[in-house]
Amino acid sequence: MTDHITVNGSSHDLPGDPRVSLLDFLRQDLGLTGTKKGCDHGQCGACTVIVNGMRINSCLTLAAMHDGDSVTTIEGLGTPDAPSDLQKAFVAHDGYQCGYCTPGQICAATAMLEEIASGWPSDASEELSGDMSATPEEIRERMSGNLCRCGAYANIVAAIRDVAGTQQP
């Protein structure tokens, strides 16, 4: 037991109240309001963050359960002065309108591209093993946990394909 959690490289004490969700901890306690509360029930993906390399819905876990874990939020992926490749691609492809789902989309997509590179299959994959690729069908399936009420999906997929394409060996 360590009683701390690492967020974007910095160590923080866990909240005293064990009932605080990781989402509320990030937003309220740490002031990292990039991660959004869309539904608070794991149905929209706006709260997606990366914990120990895995993308999860931060609304459906308690901060206290992540003692010793390492969390990356959208703030940790890039800054206005040094945006990540996906952040740049979302701007270039107009992959958002209101922007509310966007941090979750980018956190999810960041992890998703690594999952594809690691050969994780999806429901859209022809084969369960072998190389996986970021086709539009695969992207849509793998990103199905991130809803966009503005309907920017076509441009979100284009932004992700752009980055995936430049990552192909």
Place this chain on the structure above:
Amino acid sequence: MPIAGGTNLLDLMKLQVEIPEQLLDINRLGMTGIDDTADGGLRIGALATNTATANHARVRNDYPILSRAILAGATQQLRNKATTGGNLCQRTRCYYFTNIDQPCNKRDPGSGCGAIDGIARLHAVLGTSDQCIATYPGDMAVAMSALDARVEIATPGDGSRSVPVRDFHCLPGDAPWRDNVLEAGEIITGVTLPPPIGGKQLYRKVRERSSYAFALVSVAAIIDLEEGLFTRADLAFGGLAHKPWHDPRLSELLVGQKPSAALFDQAADLLLDSAQGYGENDFKIPLARRTLAAVLSEATGFGI
């Protein structure tokens, strides 16, 4: 109450359907291993995530139906947290169960069942009772039922017992508050799969969206043919009942027979001989018939 992935429990706590006084985080108990068993099968630890299970080389190679079923469920974010034990114990998505202002004999015994004469699109057509028509919503367990897996349970006093997945979940009967056979003080430690049986393994999930939606009807099938006759037809169904539905009469009917549209129809007749619709879910009965036929057709190469 133990908490593992928390993706069902915390959701239900926010809805005040589950109101535990204490949560015990069991994530540091180990039980994450996915290991070969002495007879060549596989033991999946209770805390192995859906992702770890679906991605495991032995599961992908030897039990592809299990990978396919897991990947058909939820989203990557949820699968990264959901555990094997938790997924087996997940609760129904019935709208009356999840809304505390609605009558529900499962959540609030004796209060009635709002679904029976209400909104019942997701609800059961097999094994129902006049107290509850809820469905078990998971996919993984349907594949495990087809595979005839066993649930390993630790009992109080350092004991253990093993229950077939097919017998793990209950039918509602007169005690709809019981989802499964776990007794107080018991906890799932893992699931064991028998040695691989090969065959054509399919999981077909019919749902209203192409992703991130519960099954209206799903079919898990492990099919083998020799010289044009069925030698194996292990089937389980999701979306139809309070548990993954397995009817041993189906493989008794099919094994030894030549695939044909008429035979597939006979199998559906058996599957659905006690089926009862509740209005909004009447469609599940012909849908189950057609999905079963489509799966048997795909598995055998016999067109319908």
